Amino acid sequence: MTTTPPDVLRCAYAELVVTDLAASRAFYVDVLGLIPTYEDGERIHLRAVEEYLHHSLVLRQGDTPALAVLGYRVRGAADLDLAEAHYRALGVRVQRRPAGATRGIGEAVRVEDPLGFPVEFFHDAVHVERFTQRYDVHGAGALSRLDHFNLGTPDVPAARAYYEDLGFRVSEDIQDAEGTVYAAWMFRKPTVHDVALTGGDGPRLHHLAFATHERHQILHICDHLGALRRSGMIERGPGRHGVSNAFYLYVRDPDGHRIEIYTHDYYTGDPDNPVITWDVHDHQRRDWWGNPVVPSWYTDASPVLDLDGRVRPVVPRVQPREAEVTVGADGFSYTSPRNGFKLGEQV
Amino acid sequence: MTTTPPDVLRCAYAELVVTDLAASRAFYVDVLGLIPTYEDGERIHLRAVEEYLHHSLVLRQGDTPALAVLGYRVRGAADLDLAEAHYRALGVRVQRRPAGATRGIGEAVRVEDPLGFPVEFFHDAVHVERFTQRYDVHGAGALSRLDHFNLGTPDVPAARAYYEDLGFRVSEDIQDAEGTVYAAWMFRKPTVHDVALTGGDGPRLHHLAFATHERHQILHICDHLGALRRSGMIERGPGRHGVSNAFYLYVRDPDGHRIEIYTHDYYTGDPDNPVITWDVHDHQRRDWWGNPVVPSWYTDASPVLDLDGRVRPVVPRVQPREAEVTVGADGFSYTSPRNGFKLGEQV
Amino acid sequence: MTTTPPDVLRCAYAELVVTDLAASRAFYVDVLGLIPTYEDGERIHLRAVEEYLHHSLVLRQGDTPALAVLGYRVRGAADLDLAEAHYRALGVRVQRRPAGATRGIGEAVRVEDPLGFPVEFFHDAVHVERFTQRYDVHGAGALSRLDHFNLGTPDVPAARAYYEDLGFRVSEDIQDAEGTVYAAWMFRKPTVHDVALTGGDGPRLHHLAFATHERHQILHICDHLGALRRSGMIERGPGRHGVSNAFYLYVRDPDGHRIEIYTHDYYTGDPDNPVITWDVHDHQRRDWWGNPVVPSWYTDASPVLDLDGRVRPVVPRVQPREAEVTVGADGFSYTSPRNGFKLGEQV
Amino acid sequence: MTTTPPDVLRCAYAELVVTDLAASRAFYVDVLGLIPTYEDGERIHLRAVEEYLHHSLVLRQGDTPALAVLGYRVRGAADLDLAEAHYRALGVRVQRRPAGATRGIGEAVRVEDPLGFPVEFFHDAVHVERFTQRYDVHGAGALSRLDHFNLGTPDVPAARAYYEDLGFRVSEDIQDAEGTVYAAWMFRKPTVHDVALTGGDGPRLHHLAFATHERHQILHICDHLGALRRSGMIERGPGRHGVSNAFYLYVRDPDGHRIEIYTHDYYTGDPDNPVITWDVHDHQRRDWWGNPVVPSWYTDASPVLDLDGRVRPVVPRVQPREAEVTVGADGFSYTSPRNGFKLGEQV
DSSP states (O other), X not given: OOSOOOOEEEEEEEEEEESOHHHHHIIIIIISOOEEEEEOSSEEEEEOTTOOBSOSEEEEEOSSOEEEEEEEEESSTHHHHHHHHHHHHHTOOEEXXXXXXXXXXXXXXXXXXXXXXXXXXXXXXXXXXXXXXXXXXXXXXXXXXXXXXXXXXSOHHHXXXXXXXXXXXXXXXXXXXXXXXXEEEEESSSSSOSEEEEXXXXXXXXXXXXXXXXXXXXXXXXXXXXXXXXXXXXXXXXXXXXXXXXXXEEEEOTTOOXXXXXEOOOOOOSTTOOOEEEETTOTXXXXXXXXXXXXXXXXXXXXXXXXXXXXXXXXXXXXXXXHHHTTTTSTTSOSSSGGGGGOGGGO | OOSOOOOEEEEEEEEEEESOHHHHHIIIIIISOOEEEEEOSSEEEEEOTTOOBSOSEEEEEOSSOEEEEEEEEESSTHHHHHHHHHHHHHTOOEEEEOTTSSTTBXXXXXXXXXXXXXXXXXXXXXXXXXXXXXXXXXXXXXXXXXXXXXXXXXXXXXXXXXXXXXXXXXEEEEEOTTOOEEEEEEESSSSSOSEEEEESSBSEEEEEEEEOSSHHHHHHHHHHHHHTTOGGGEEXXXXXXXXXXXEEEEEEOTTOOEEEEEEOOOOOOSTTOOOEEEETTOTTSSXXXXXXXXXXXXXXXXXXXXXXSOBOOOBOOOSOOHHHHTTTTSTTSOSSXXXXXXXXXXX | OOSOOOOEEEEEEEEEEESOHHHHHIIIIIISOOEEEEEOSSEEEEEOTTOOBSOXXXXXXXXXXXXXXXXXXXXXXXXXXXXXXXXXXXXXXXXXXXXXXXXXXXXXXXXXXXXXXXXXXXXXXXXXXXXXXXXXXXXXXXXXEEEEEEEEESOHHHHHHHHHHTTOXXXXXXXXXXXXXXXXXXXXXXXXXXXXEEESSBSEEEEEEEEOSSHHHHHHHHHHHHHTTOGGGEEEEEEEOSGGGOEEEEEEOTTOOEEEEEEOOOOOOXXXXXXXXXXTTOTTSSOTTOOOOOHHHHHOOEEBBOTTSXXXXXXXXXXXXXXXXXXXXXXXXXXXXXXXXXXXXXX | OOSOOOOXXXXXXXXEEESOHHHHHIIIIIISOOEEEEEOSSEEXXXXXXXXXXXXXXXXXXXXOEEEEEXXXXXXXXXXXXXXXXXXXXXXXXXEEOXXXXXXXXXXXXXEOXXXXXXXXXOOBOBOOOOTTOTTTOOTTOOOEEEEEXXXXXXXXXXXXXXXXXXXXXXXXXXXXTOOEEEEXXXXXXXXXXXXXXXXXXXXXXXXXXXXXXXXXXXXXXXXXXXXTOGGGEEEEEEXXXXXXXXEEEEEOTTOOEEEXXXXXXXXXXXXXXXXXXXXXXXXXXXXXXXXXXXXXXXXXXXXXXXXXXXXXXXXXXXXXXXXXXXXXXXXXXXXXXXXXXXXXXX
16 A cells, blocks of 8 residues: 555444334343434434443434444544545545534545445544443443444455554454464454454444443343343353453344444553464354354344445355354364363254 | 151252362362362362351262262251151161261261252261451352252152252242143252252252352353363353342363352242242243253263262153253244244254 | 240331432432332332332331331241230330231231330231342342341340340350440341341431342442432441441431441351451451441431330440440551551541 | 654553562562562562563562652654653653663663653563463452553642653543642553642652452452451552542552552543543542542652662642642541531541
């Protein structure tokens, strides 16, 4: 690249198309405790309790569940020009959007990125009250802030190179002895990631993740869904990741969009932060406790829209898939005579 | 029954035969943090941090992993005579044991109970230091006290009747619409249980359970096993039970004996404590979050010894087995279109 | 005593007179998360999330803040007659009350006990939904159940003897080398206490205590009061008690009634449960971390009513007061050169 | 400033002079759980469990307790030259130090900064094992990483300007209506602070802070000190800060050096992160729960050494002191009729 990429601060917001806004509100507001900044019959703008920008999640009523956009915040207004030039040089579709094109967001540059995702860069945004100390409205499962995006993409090394050109660095990845890369975790803010690249058919959104302060907040979300007799929304976890060391839970919203609740990752901000490479055959890589990864976690993901709002076609992964190579190594596999019960032989 | 049963206070200790005492010590002392009261080359006597009797668990070196005895504490010395008379009236084998026959335990009555388990009643026991406030030696996963025994037995209503004659009451059970009872939880001390009866081939010990104060202590045990690369010892959980509402983890010791770590159950001490009956087809009964019960949890259990130290033959369950009837209802089943991923169709 | 005392199960409910029912509701329902079973313009009946009797706390509108009654639940209906005979033999005032005299409570015996407290014994009570697993309505500071009463009384040994005659046992106490008893903890249910006797002017209610499962629930109540800018309602703590080992917080309701939130005590149900005697000069007895006990905690308490609803006169303590003898030993004192900052010399 | 300051990544390590290395080891290793990277009879190099540089704390045996140096890590080797030029332009004493002058640290620039503190800038450092997932050695109070330095300095606005020139930004501060600044929190890594400036006699080290993941880890440290009968080492807390929203504990090491244990602060990395200014008369600014700040916390601090190892003279604060102006507003004060018990009138 000869262009200077924009200075990305962090992942900042996502917009999801949902098919039943009231059902989604019951999930994101009543169960997850996100705070509505704005809502009308077509959209709900939500933020977590420590966020002061207008929103970190927009839910939009539509016919087909999909990811409409991923928003990255850049350091300053000048980065918008850099973003435009950068993506024009990449030869992809680029749009300038005026302030307010998305409520609460200033001028922005939207692109169909080389991986096929609809991505927006913005700096200006409306400030709203930060609810950090509004414990009077914190539920037992309060979410603190958006943490990361996880993207399904067929060619992880190519996606990694694209994000490295955008200034992201790798914290951890999963490979095999032949050098196949199954997934990579990349960051701008000094956490384990702002974006994870998960090898698979893509472009698809694997999940969005919100952070909590402690694990009991994540456990409460499970208890809460149990009380609502909606335990089927719990897809995987809670558990401890090997990669990132974070404590995690994956839930599926009413449209099947996957949300991770996440805590306990670590500081990565020094330039020599050690990169951790996990062997795809290490059965503790995805769950430190060796618990199985359910197949849907590998296979399901949300479609993404192009800049015209049409669902993007999906390109299949050509390289080996993690779920396939880990039969015999993953949680659904024999990892020792003792945990043979984990059913790997049946998948 | 025309005899007066002994006044049982609570489940008090168990003796397990283990095949590698050093390996068992590494698990029970180094990972679970139990405190050795006494140890020699043949035995280790252990207690949890809030216990002041000599031990709540004895590990004994032997050739075959098995449960050697379940100890119930009775209110006073006179209860030993009541116990002897009670079991003689039941027509089962009864032994008086002098003080010290088990180190740290006073005079006792041992029986082969009608369910086939080796059971001891005792009152006197050596007092040792209670480590409640010895936080200098509490690890991050400190266990507070023995909580309950869980027994595999073919005929749950028969076993329940036997324990009711011994003065136990039911807190919760699992049934189906036809009235088949799959499991029952029974208590003397005012918790959900001192003993659980799990329908299955028996007599076998399903598990022993120790209580902690908080969930983070249970989560640490998982993390610890992960760090030791022994995650295969984690069989099921952590999770929230439907029955009992307790937060749980099941681990398997080096011989496969199953230990539950358990917290958050509730007070049951009033005589009108409501009994909760769960439908065997309620997929949240075993895990409030709908997570699957691994098949080994239903099938595996420890053999038990008779009073001569010989392994007891196992009587198969004749009534329907929970794991069988819950294909289609259990975690390994479709409970809704959303949690179809839980693999029920493959079991 | 020659009478047979009633078989008390546990402390069961209290009725407090409050001067502004709406303000009290904001505290007990909105902050502490107690569940209203019934409310009208004069009274609110409340229970904690794991309770199935009609209430464990009644708030009644009145002119003067006071304790109206302490309710102990007895094992059966026959215990009411035993209670009546027991207190008639004690020569104190006794009333039979028909079912429903207090909403939700069956037939009862009320007495002015020898310590001067209005006490009710009852067995029958209306059952209501137990919210144990209603996590959809559990706030971040959910209270599980009423745990104990703490009573101010001038002569602790006399009060202890009275309660021992009623079948209570001592778990812990505070004494000095001269044998003066400053406080005693006594129980029927196998926790550290159903009632604590605190030496001081009496009869007065020192506090009521509710239990939570974990400490983070107690910490949330502090955060919540901070968010409401009502941190002045936090009187003492949070901290770890020496006595009982419980984690505690003392808050004051809008009328100054003191409520403790409490977790982590231990099992006391065996008849040889070791009694722990603390030296009044041990500065960790009241707070394991050596933090100071604020003077108001020693001096303030709620008046109690007689059976006609009049405030009982208070009898002063004659023996040394804990707050006085512990200047130089308590948290407001030098306990070592390092923690001299704890201001003992200034009190 | 016309020089380009070095690009500081974060606060990275401190060296303390202690008078009894064995006593200090018992505190920092046995109680706080820091991991020794290196130790001999003169020095112990320690790190927290998620740190991979050689150390974040050095304890050095000496005659007088003091801070020997504060280490900031810079982005690259070139920043050392920038640092040297920057401080030469400031007219203060500057030293180049070869790699290894401090074990584990590469080439460095040491200065006596304009505030009077001994400060080192370095980039290269030896990497050691990161114990993030070594749960087998994490104690119940595991510390994750060094979080910040807190410095006593007479003139906070001057100190703030100096640190702003070094590229730090303010997250929060405490002022009064007259504009007097009592304290300021400043950061490079996106947390609330790498350095806090506390108005008072200086240069003195107010404290060093280490972060944990959860609050129970902090509470365990209190319990642990109680078990050791060293509760006098607990100076203040645990509690919730108003400023930073962090959950905190202050302990004093055997020489009186103050260590904070700290968790739950928030992300500050966006350039428009809102600055929070607290009123010095807001009694929840230092403790969100309104608990008192003990006087020693305001008055005591560690002396600092110059580059020759001599204790620096202290310059008294001229502006009003927080402890003085908050008599009547602080925790030792009446903040409302209810919390009058907090003893402000007696100080």
